[in-house]
Amino acid sequence: MSADTAGLIAAVRSTLPALRVLTDPGDREAYRRDETTYLATGLPGLVALPTCTDDVAALVRLAAEHRVPVVPRGAGTGLSGGSAGIEDGLTIVLTGMDRLVEIDHGNLVVVTQPGVLNARLKAAVAAEGLFYAPDPASYEICSIGGNLGTNAGGLCCVKYGQTRESVLSLEVVLADGSVIRTGGKNVKDVAGYALQHLFVGSQGTLGIITEATLKLRPAPPPRVTLLAFFGSIADAGRAVAAIALAGLSPVTLELMDRITIAAVDDWQHLGLDREAAALLMVESDLPGDAGHAEMARAEEVCLACGSTGSFRAADAQESDLLRNARRMAYWALDRLGAARMEDIGAPRARVPDLIAAIERIAAKHGVMIGTFGHAGDGNLHPTIVLARDDPDAEVRTKAICADLYRAALELGGTVTGEHGIGASRREWLEPQRGRRAVEVMRSIKAALDPLGTLNPGRVL
Ligand SMILES: Cc1cc2nc3c(=O)[nH]c(=O)nc-3n(C[C@H](O)[C@H](O)[C@H](O)COP(=O)(O)OP(=O)(O)OC[C@H]3O[C@@H](n4cnc5c(N)ncnc54)[C@H](O)[C@@H]3O)c2cc1C
Structure with a gap:
């Protein structure tokens, strides 16, 4: 294990003594891959399972100090290697942040932590006569955080759009450990750049989503x-x-x-x-x-x-x-x-x-x-x-x-409709988007993550 990672483990233990972490190689092995099982991946040096935003922020800050790459991970069902391990890196598993914060009927929104599984969120709002539209085929096993990270699609996007279409606001931990909110419950809100659109689909390379405010609809009739x-x-x-x-x-x-x-x-x-x-x-x-x-x-x-x-x-x-x-x-x-x-x-x-x-x-x-x-x-x-x-x-x-x-x-199409560039399609980003567009993406990445600690080698 590298000296940087060993230093990070010691710092995490002393700063966050109550945090659940995995250091045993056998335990860490379970976080080496996502569902893209054939990709070459790395064994994380440390796996952390936070339950609150403050812990995520502290972890990201410590990882930056020790120059250790951070992989945000939901349920690990991704199909582009986005949450696969990086050798000696820190994998932050968000599935412990699984609280449904609020179902707000008046505003037709749900506020949720990222670790809630898509199917659980759907069932919870359905029990109250409401409907959350995004429905990847993997909805029973994937998390809302992962859906936001990939801008997941699914079977009813054709009518209701990809995950992005359902996002009103995000709470995001940035690469330096600071925390921002991109909006609120307003249906209309054009104050500044629509930052949530930047984070949705960025596959954990620009920030870690720790809470989301998502649009609901009244439950439609049976199909x-x-x-x-x-x-x-x-x-x-x-x-x-x-x-x-x-x-x-x-x-x-x-x-x-x-x-x-x-x-x-x-x-x-x-x-x-x-x-x-x-x-x-x-x-x-x-x-x-x-x-x-x-x-x-x-x-x-x-x-x-x-x-x-x-x-x-x-x-x-x-x-x-x-x-x-x-x-x-x-x-x-x-x-x-x-x-x-x-x-x-x-x-x-x-x-x-x-x-x-x-x-x-x-x-x-x-x-x-x-x-x-x-x-x-x-x-x-x-x-x-x-x-x-x-x-x-x-x-x-x-x-x-x-x-x-x-x-x-x-055919004027895309190399990925919903699974993401991740680690598996990187060399195809420039052929699709063009050199200048990828340069713009790199400058956004550099502005938000100057040390390059957040999910390096994914997307870009
Ligand atoms: C059988 C099967 C069917 C599938 N069907 C579909 C489908 O119909 N539509 C579809 O879109 N996908 C589908 N998928 C792919 C996958 O389920 C989705 O990409 C899903 O959104 C991943 O969620 P996850 O919780 O497993 O995320 P992970 O795989 O853990 O992570 C996915 C990406 O999101 C990032 N991420 C995770 N959590 C956060 C967070 N809190 N903040 C920031 N970034 C984060 C990770 O770093 C990674 O880059 C399918 C997969 C399988 C195995």
């Missing part, structure tokens, strides 16, 4: 769920754009290809049409007859785009079952081999081209790629499935991902 099957994946892609063009605003517009349909059906035995090349899951949360009318119209649009068949869930319970099956797509593919989920995107009208490109890349590399994702946002998760004992897995993954990223960029 009406449509599954439409297609003989060609390109037809399904065309239907995605056509649904938006028809003026419909579904709350869910998800796609699964043939490989994913079979993997999910083999596991969940739902009786899906396994002959289909793709399915679209379309949902409405409009009240009463309006929900059925919206899905009837979506069905017509799908038919006009070549859909071979469709059905509507009989009730809310069946809707939940189908939606959960979609959420399990990644794990279903992971049963077939080592699954590596990618996260590319394209403007919605180019989704058919993106799908065609993914198919070409799978054929070129002779590899199984199951594709599913948030087609309504133009955000797909081509998931590479390799043999678990493939000795060339790393090299092959890198080459396949490079082709996927190139294809997305050629």
Whole structure:
């Protein structure tokens, strides 16, 4: 262990004697990786589990004094290596800060600490007739802090936007240990720069979020769920754009290809049409007859785009079952081999081209790629499935991902729709954003974190 880290451990012990810390190598090992399991990572020298903002601020201050890098970590479900360990670094795990501070009906906001799991927050506000929209497929296992750190998307972004759209204000610990608030409960507030937008999605490189004030909505009625099957994946892609063009605003517009349909059906035995090349899951949360009318119209649009068949869930319970099956797509593919989920995107009208490109890349590399994702946002998760004992897995993954990223960029798309640049896509930031834009990002980083202690080597 480096002298700097040893010095930090001694300083933390004397300054914060009541703080829970992990120093045993076996305990620290659990914080080496996030869900991007194939990335090379480091073993943190110290893991701290604070329960209040003051402790986070003191930790960050001490780490800066001892020049030890700091990794903020939520539940560790990230898919870009953002919360993976840095050798001899300090990992600050925020899941102990799990207090729901306030549910404010009058202002339709919830104030929460970052360690609350997304599903717990959703359930708590639902019990009071309210709705928190952002819903990553991992919502049962990921934290609000991680959702803010990545600007997480999910199944209903197509209607309600990514996490950023739900943020009114943040409390943030800066790199020098000072604490700021970026706003309050005001719906409108243009006093100065909208700093919360800077921190959301910055993957812990600009500050550590210790509290968030988030927008709520009255709970919508149970959803009406449509599954439409297609003989060609390109037809399904065309239907995605056509649904938006028809003026419909579904709350869910998800796609699964043939490989994913079979993997999910083999596991969940739902009786899906396994002959289909793709399915679209379309949902409405409009009240009463309006929900059925919206899905009837979506069905017509799908038919006009070549859909071979469709059905509507009989009730809310069946809707939940189908939606959960979609959420399990990644794990279903992971049963077939080592699954590596990618996260590319394209403007919605180019989704058919993106799908065609993914198919070409799978054929070129002779590899199984199951594709599913948030087609309504133009955000797909081509998931590479390799043999678990493939000795060339790393090299092959890198080459396949490079082709996927190139294809997305050629379509005016993105190398990451919601998982973040993190550690795994860094060399693709400049090709996408351009040199000058990355220089601007670097100057923001330097202004907020001049010593470069906050999550170094991630994003930039
Ligand atoms: C099966 C599966 C499905 C998934 N589906 C989706 C999906 O539909 N949509 C989606 O967007 N993602 C999805 N993900 C990815 C992942 O769950 C999200 O990125 C999630 O937001 C990460 O939350 P976490 O608590 O696990 O954060 P972590 O992985 O611990 O951290 C993620 C990033 O946020 C930073 N961070 C964490 N806490 C803080 C904080 N308090 N302040 C500042 N920075 C912080 C970390 O440094 C890191 O860079 C999925 C993952 C899996 C395994």
